[in-house]
Amino acid sequence: MNRVFRKRILRDLKENFSRWLALFLMIVMGMYIVTSVVGAAETVITQSNRAALKNQVEDGEFTTLIPLTEEQEEILENAGIMLERKFSIDILLEDGSKLRLMKNRKKVNLIEVDEGQPVKETGEVVLEKRYSEEHGWGVGDDIKIAGREFVIVGIGTTPDYDLPVGSLSDMAAESALFGTAFVTKEQYEEFAGDETLRSEDYTYAYRLKEGKSEEDVKRELKSFLPEGKETKMLTAFVTADRNPRILAAAGDMVMNKEMGLIAGVVVMALFAYVISVFVINQISREAAVIGTLYALGAKKKEILAHYITLPALVTFVGGVIGAALGFSGIGAARQMSEAYGYFSLPAFDTVCPVYLLIYAAVVPPVLSIVVNFFMLNKKLSQTALSLMRNEQKASKLRQVKLKGDNFVRNFRIRQTLREMRASVTVIVGLFVSLLVFMLGLNCYVLCENAAKDSVESVKFAYSYLLKYPEGKIPEGAQACYSESLSKTALGFTLDVTVIGIDADNRYFEARPSDRENSIVIGKSVATKYGLTAGDSLTLTDSASEKDYDFTVEGICDYAVGLTVFMDIDGMRALFGRESGYYNMLLADGPLAVDAGRIYALTSRTDIERSAAIFTKLMMPMITMILLASFLIFFMVMYLMTGVMVNRASFGISLVKIFGFRTEEIRSLYLDGGAVTVAAGALVGIFPAKRAIDMVYPQAVANVACGLNLYFSWYYYPLIFAGIMLVYLVVIALQTRKIGRISPVEVLKNRE
Amino acid sequence: MYLEVKDVKKSYGSDTSYVQVLNGISTSVEQGDMCVIQGTSGSGKSTLLNCIGGLETMDSGSIRVDGRELFGMKPSVLSDYRRELLGFVFQFYNLVPNLTVLENIQVCQYLSKEPLDLDELLEIIGLAEHRDKFPSQLSGGQQQRCAIARALIKNPRLLLCDEPTGALDSKTSRDILMLLETINQRYGTTMLIVTHNNAIKSMVHKVLVIKDGMVVKDYRNDVRVPAADLEDL
Numbered sequence: 004m005n006r007v008f009r010k011r012i013l014r015d016l017k018e019n020f021s022r023w024l025a026l027f028l029m030i031v032m033g034m035y036i037v038t039s040v041v042g043a044a045e046t047v048i049t050q051s052n053r054a055a056l057k058n059q060v061e062d063g064e065f066t067t068l069i070p071l072t073e074e075q076e077e078i079l080e081n082a083g084i085m086l087e088r089k090f091s092i093d094i095l096l097e098d099g100s101k102l103r104l105m106k107n108r109k110k111v112n113l114i115e116v117d118e119g120q121p122v123k124e125t126g127e128v129v130l131e132k133r134y135s136e137e138h139g140w141g142v143g144d145d146i147k148i149a150g151r152e153f154v155i156v157g158i159g160t161t162p163d164y165d166l167p168v169g170s171l172s173d174m175a176a177e178s179a180l181f182g183t184a185f186v187t188k189e190q191y192e193e194f195a196g197d198e199t200l201r202s203e204d205y206t207y208a209y210r211l212k213e214g215k216s217e218e219d220v221k222r223e224l225k226s227f228l229p230e231g232k233e234t235k236m237l238t239a240f241v242t243a244d245r246n247p248r249i250l251a252a253a254g255d256m257v258m259n260k261e262m263g264l265i266a267g268v269v270v271m272a273l274f275a276y277v278i279s280v281f282v283i284n285q286i287s288r289e290a291a292v293i294g295t296l297y298a299l300g301a302k303k304k305e306i307l308a309h310y311i312t313l314p315a316l317v318t319f320v321g322g323v324i325g326a327a328l329g330f331s332g333i334g335a336a337r338q339m340s341e342a343y344g345y346f347s348l349p350a351f352d353t354v355c356p357v358y359l360l361i362y363a364a365v366v367p368p369v370l371s372i373v374v375n376f377f378m379l380n381k382k383l384s385q386t387a388l389s390l391m392r393n394e395q396k397a398s399k400l401r402q403v404k405l406k407g408d409n410f411v412r413n414f415r416i417r418q419t420l421r422e423m424r425a426s427v428t429v430i431v432g433l434f435v436s437l438l439v440f441m442l443g444l445n446c447y448v449l450c451e452n453a454a455k456d457s458v459e460s461v462k463f464a465y466s467y468l469l470k471y472p473e474g475k476i477p478e479g480a481q482a483c484y485s486e487s488l489s490k491t492a493l494g495f496t497l498d499v500t501v502i503g504i505d506a507d508n509r510y511f512e513a514r515p516s517d518r519e520n521s522i523v524i525g526k527s528v529a530t531k532y533g534l535t536a537g538d539s540l541t542l543t544d545s546a547s548e549k550d551y552d553f554t555v556e557g558i559c560d561y562a563v564g565l566t567v568f569m570d571i572d573g574m575r576a577l578f579g580r581e582s583g584y585y586n587m588l589l590a591d592g593p594l595a596v597d598a599g600r601i602y603a604l605t606s607r608t609d610i611e612r613s614a615a616i617f618t619k620l621m622m623p624m625i626t627m628i629l630l631a632s633f634l635i636f637f638m639v640m641y642l643m644t645g646v647m648v649n650r651a652s653f654g655i656s657l658v659k660i661f662g663f664r665t666e667e668i669r670s671l672y673l674d675g676g677a678v679t680v681a682a683g684a685l686v687g688i689f690p691a692k693r694a695i696d697m698v699y700p701q702a703v704a705n706v707a708c709g710l711n712l713y714f715s716w717y718y719y720p721l722i723f724a725g726i727m728l729v730y731l732v733v734i735a736l737q738t739r740k741i742g743r744i745s746p747v748e749v750l751k752n753r754e
Numbered sequence: 755m756y757l758e759v760k761d762v763k764k765s766y767g768s769d770t771s772y773v774q775v776l777n778g779i780s781t782s783v784e785q786g787d788m789c790v791i792q793g794t795s796g797s798g799k800s801t802l803l804n805c806i807g808g809l810e811t812m813d814s815g816s817i818r819v820d821g822r823e824l825f826g827m828k829p830s831v832l833s834d835y836r837r838e839l840l841g842f843v844f845q846f847y848n849l850v851p852n853l854t855v856l857e858n859i860q861v862c863q864y865l866s867k868e869p870l871d872l873d874e875l876l877e878i879i880g881l882a883e884h885r886d887k888f889p890s891q892l893s894g895g896q897q898q899r900c901a902i903a904r905a906l907i908k909n910p911r912l913l914l915c916d917e918p919t920g921a922l923d924s925k926t927s928r929d930i931l932m933l934l935e936t937i938n939q940r941y942g943t944t945m946l947i948v949t950h951n952n953a954i955k956s957m958v959h960k961v962l963v964i965k966d967g968m969v970v971k972d973y974r975n976d977v978r979v980p981a982a983d984l985e986d987l
């Protein structure tokens with residue numbers, strides 16, 4: 004008997020070839036997407052951690068107002084704190100981009116040169132990879148930096164600029180506008196002596212010897228950098244784990260990895276369920292044979308094994324082939340280009356984690372076996388006799404009495420009741436597809452909203468962050484006071500800028516009161532951390548490790564990065580500044596500020612350009628997600644209506660004999676499904692949106708932008724219309740199938 | 755003539771599997787006649803009935819029903835022909851299992867602009883009290899009554915029955931035949947009844963016997979025995 008069964012497996016496969024093929028392709032596609040996304044994530048996570056380790060990534064960094072003396076540096080070194088100066092000068096190039104010039108590194112944050120070689124002599128420069136890509140620079144090219152001629156000898160990356168942003172509070176990296184460059188120590192010192200250039204930044208990277216901690220560094224620093232009332236000597240202190248520039252790509256990928264693995268299981272379970280509906284349908288048709296086999300002594304185990312084998316095989320092979328594709332050139336490597344196109348990463352070899360291989364080979368067949376086992380077990384537990392008679396369990400629901408003489412309506416109700424299982428599968432498929440769809444849509448909406456909100460809320464043309472403010476405020480400028488604090492949420496630390504403003508401020512709509520510690524928060528802060536008026540918000544100064552507790556008194560439209568507003572006098576008092584202190588100038592045009600005083604310069608154009616980058620960056624991912632969601636719904640719908648037509652083929656053939664036309668048959672047998680799908684869509688859309696909205700804060704926990712997931716109400720009817728359109732297309736396809744059913748079929752077989 | 759069959763030929767398969775099933779059949783049936791088609795198993799009775807019913811296409815020859823020529827008709831036109839003129843009754847009832855008696859009948863009522871009165875028909879058929887039952891809750895005879903009611907509800911001009919009593923005992927068979935007789939008298943429905951049962955011959959207007967795809971007997975009964983009086987059913 005076993006041999007007979009084995010032959011039958013092949014026959015089943017042949018008979019329903021197109022159906023199995025469709026399922027197989029869905030599983031291949033699903034597993035391909037999962038393995039390529041997770042494989043890419045795993046590669047970036049593993050390899051960038053490896054690279055960081057190899058290149059001696061810093062344990063932290065701090066910035067001082069003036070450089071440490073050699074004795075001070077020695078004290079630190081003696082205390083087991085390995086220091087590397089990463090002083091830098093920001094240089095504005097002719098094309099409007101900003102290059103951060105630094106000297107070669109010896110001990111910490113080593114430069115990994117992908118192409119060419121490290122800098123050895125004056126006149127040579129190594130350029131950061133992403134910046135070079137955006138500007139089309141290659142090894143051997145000549146580049147002019149602040150009037151000096153350089154030859155690009157290498158293209159590379161450093162682990163402390165994994166996310167190549169100019170400032171820690173930047174929303175997004177825009178490598179067309181910012182990059183790093185490395186020259187010899189001598190050449191750097193020559194630059195540093197140039198009065199016409201913007202002021203130098205004195206940041207030190209450190210690595211700790213065994214047993215040393217962040218606290219030790221701070222203690223040592225405090226010993227010779229006492230906190231003065233007037234000027235803060237230690238202006239910033241950021242440990243590596245709170246530094247958004249370090250291992251940023253890896254952090255970004257953790258979510259991709261988790262989402263990919265979960266989505267994989269959900270989608271595979273869905274298809275296992277779809278398969279079980281097929282198999283149950285097949286068992287119903289073959290009930291008489293099965294009953295006879297039972298009567299002849301076959302065991303349930305054997306029959307069950309037979310019906311489970313083909314699905315398990317198909318899903319197994321599908322999963323393995325999907326994974327093979329995922330790890331091939333068109334898989335993970337391609338997915339990684341998303342990370343390569345944004346983060347500054349050395350060239351990585353794709354890693355092929357064992358767990359992912361096991362996942363791909365095990366999850367589909369195991370889910371298929373488990374789901375099928377539970378679905379079929381009951382069906383096959385009937386007695387031989389009842390199977391032979393193919394007794395339909397006379398369920399109350401199916402034999403419900405229908406009132407009214409509307410035959411068409413009643414017929415559709417009967418058909419819907421009969422096809423309950425397929426309908427439920429369609430609804431479940433629709434909901435899973437809606438979840439996936441909302442994931443993609445939210446991603447799109449978030450990017451678009453972040454861009455729109457930030458651009459719309461910027462009223463100034465230029466913003467100057469000053470290192471050494473002068474006493475006199477330049478003509479036409481508005482003076483503010485800005486401090487960078489940080490907030491840790493969901494495992495990520497992000498910079499939150501506090502801006503102190505006057506009540507007559509022209510550039511910000513916020514009007515914070517002078518109550519103590521009272522702030523008006525920008526829209527992006529409000530959405531990101533779910534804050535409303537009356538809530539409290541604690542921000543941390545990582546240099547002094549001081550926490551500041553604020554009370555939110557209102558929300559304003561400002562949405563560039565994460566920003567909160569405070570009354571300027573209250574803020575001066577809070578941070579111990581003298582009255583009249585400011586360090587930020589806003590204006591409608593460029594200001595004549597001494598270059599040496601400028602710490603950072605942001606123009607409105609910069610903000611507009613970097614706002615658009617999110618959508619551009621995420622578009623391939625969004626497209627893929629939306630496409631996958633469409634395919635899931637289409638396939639489930641197509642396969643399930645296929646089952647319905649199949650199961651109804653006898654009845655269809657019968658009514659064809661009576662002279663029903665194909666359109667009428669479609670209307671009787673399939674149009675009831677429209678109500679099911681429409682109802683499922685109506686009920687499912689909002690919960691799907693809510694569910695995804697709930698997981699979204701986690702998904703973008705590492706991005707300093709608002710979490711405005713709002714989309715206009717008309718998206719809902721559009722989504723609904725889209726669903727119904729897919730439904731109509733599928734029904735059109737099935738109507739063709741109905742057209743092909745021959746009326747003579749009734750005469751050959753009986754139900 | 756209401757139904758005219760002329761030199762109808764029909765074959766299946768090709769080469770080794772070739773079978774000539776109908777080998778030049780000609781006959782005719784008048785409006786309102788009940789006609790029995792008899793013959794040994796495999797003689798081509800069902801095939802002939804299916805050709806007349808527009809379910810199979812003939813290779814050559816002509817079938818005219820109510821003035822319409824079936825030869826060469828497109829499938830969609832054939833479908834409309836069945837819709838407007840025909841009723842079918844099968845040996846194995848072929849009811850839709852998830853519809854009640856009433857709903858099964860309504861399937862065909864839907865097709866007619868001037869259907870018979872449903873309640874009246876249920877009375878005649880004797881299913882009035884079973885109208886809300888499902889096929890699985892009915893006996894074979896009751897199921898066949900339901901199938902006949904379904905075929906009759908749209909008041910077809912031609913009723914095609916392929917072994918309507920084939921699966922029934924003699925008592926139930928008689929009931930069904932009496933029912934057909936009543937219908938024929940009451941509505942003037944022309945009927946073609948394929949059957950193995952010899953006794954039925956004497957209750958109808960006309961008898962056609964086929965052998966190997968050819969007509970071997972074709973005659974009218976001068977005297978008819980009412981179904982109630984048939985012997986050896």
Ligand SMILES: Nc1ncnc2c1ncn2[C@@H]1O[C@H](COP(=O)(O)OP(=O)(O)OP(=O)(O)O)[C@@H](O)[C@H]1O
Pocket residue numbers: 766767773775793794795796797798799800801802
């Ligand atoms: N689709 C088909 N393909 C090939 N041969 C067929 C097909 N349908 C019928 N036949 C053959 O045609 C012949 C006549 O079949 P038909 O069903 O008309 O016989 P019948 O007189 O109705 O027999 P019975 O009394 O057993 O129902 C048989 O030999 C049968 O094998």
Ligand SMILES: [Mg+2]
Pocket residue numbers: 799800801916
């Ligand atoms: Mg026959």
